[in-house]
Amino acid sequence: MNTLKYLLILFLLSLSIGCTGETKTTSEQSISRSYLEEKGYRISSKDGQVESYELTEQKLSVLPYMMYWGLQRVNPSDYIGKTIHIQKFTVTNHPLSKDKVDVFVYLADGQPIGGTSFPYGDTTDGGYWSIEGKNLEDIQGMSYQEWRKSWTEKYKSTSPDEA
Structure with a gap:
């Protein structure tokens, strides 16, 4: 009987842990959706979280991250040490293309x-x-x-491979 109690507690605990992570992801999707709608984009699909990483100076010193962060209006230095979550959506009504755009x-x-x-489905153009x-x-x-030149001086790689 005690074993059954422990199994039931373990089962309920695992359910609550699973739901907590799902709620965070759903919350981030909702916030991202609102952010895109405020920009006037119409969301045609959402792919959810596609990447998550800790932002470091080393990451800022290598492609493609240096380009991704060079395109931001925020100062990347303010986010070093923070976890960055990236949510992907496909939208229309975007200035980059009359068709669908991956955002x-x-x-x-x-x-x-x-x-x-990026233009929808474009993986070979290399544009950012x-x-x-x-x-x-x-x-x-x-x-x-x-x-x-300015960027590489500010975010010098500490990796021996980058020397």
Whole structure:
């Protein structure tokens, strides 16, 4: 009988732990959805969380993260040491394309801080755009070469592979 009690407690505990993580993901999706709708985008699908990582100076010093963060209007240094969650959506009514656009919303501490966008299904172009469809030069106000030099001086890689 005691074994049955322990199994029941263990089962109920595992259910509550599972629900807690799901609630956080649902909450982040809801916040991301509102963020995109405020920008005037119409959401056609949501893929949920596609990546989660701790932002470090080393991560900021390597592609593609240096490009992703160069497209943000926030200062990446303010988010070093924080966990970044990325939610993916497909939207329409986006300035990047008349058709569908894949949008990635970056969240820190449960709040949207920016993101990136790409024409729907585009995995080979190599172009990078902000969540508003702007390029790096639009966001940074300088040429790519000037930005890259400044960025690499600020976020030097500590990896021996990057030397």
